[in-house]
Amino acid sequence: QAGNTDARSRAGNTVFKSGPLSISSKGLGWTSWKKRWFILTRTSLVFFRSDPSAVQQRGSEVNLTLGGIDLNNSGSVVVKADKKLLTVLFPDGRDGRAFTLKADTMEDLQDWKAALENALTQAPSASHVMGQNGIFRNDHAEAPAGVDEQKEETPTQSTVLGRPVLLALEDVDGAPSFLEKALRFVEDHGVKIEGILRQAADVDDVEHRIREYEQGRKDFSPTEDAHVIADCLKYFLRELPSSPVPASCCNALLEACRTDRGNRVNAMRE
Known part of the structure; x- marks a missing residue:
């Protein structure tokens, strides 16, 4: 059952919810939507063409992440119930990210809202996330001189070449x-x-x-x-205001590379 995934984990992160949502290439108020399979953890919301746990894989074929976004605890969720729309906002101003998703039913809408709010309360602090690429800062290394100033000076946006970031x-x-x-x-x-x-x-x-x-x-x-x-x-x-591949996926790829060669593909699927 989509959504009943609290016991599952992805790259060491508990999955708060997974299931279908729709994304739009034209933004709020337009009707052009494409359904994709989303997986929500405390560090990221990523989407696939279809459910990666259900798709029958062949040989080395992998159901790759198509896009996603890193989360931090500055985020909030705004719901337009009449249109079954969820908008996730990050008012911290560093990543300039906001995106809108559409649920199939009112029940799904409320379930995703609750799951997103739960994930955001447990997400990493916004102060621990690099402003442009969404990758965690190394707590044991000092940031290069001028990094904070550059962050403040960098203009933020949620589109690239006029397209939403989620459609990178x-x-x-x-x-x-x-x-x-x-x-x-x-x-x-x-x-x-x-x-x-x-x-x-x-x-x-x-x-x-x-x-x-x-x-x-x-x-x-x-x-x-x-x-x-x-x-x-x-x-x-x-x-891009954040990496097209969320930090959690990069970490999972690095972990897979550290495993035995014969088990790497299976490690990336987990």
Whole structure:
């Protein structure tokens, strides 16, 4: 039963709730929604194409996380019951994050509201989360000089290239996003080019290509300058208010790498 998952754990974190919710590519007030499977812990809310515990995996196939967000205890939940909408807000101002989800039923709406509020009360302190990438600060290491000042000066946002952060990896209709298309281009056409991620392209060319993408030129052709597309990719990642892969998933991946080679895929599924 979705939601009855308190006894389960994910990467060492108790799962407060899991189940289907819908996300929108166009934000509150629009009707374009895509249903995805969400898993909520005290440190993150992540989503998959389908329930990772129910999908029959084949060989090395893994039901990868499509996106998500790191949580901290500054968050709050606002409900619009008439539309069955949940909006999670972070007023701390460091991550600039706010996102809206839609439940199927009123019962699901109230269950998710209670679970989110419970998770947020137990989430890490906002002061222990790095402002731009949502990764926990090492308590045993001093922050580099000027980090706090840079955090305050960095403008915050919840969209990148006009799209909600939760759709960094997949558009609402299931089509590849800007990030996936750019990564595929680099894999297919850029890996053999010297310094593909090290050498910078002309800034004007990069900004021009990004404007073209925003205006509807959504695909990258093989004849395009690989350095320009690689810099578009770096631009996109820099603009994200938090990492497209939550810190809890990064930690789980590191833990899986420390296990025996034959057990790594199973460790990532857990």
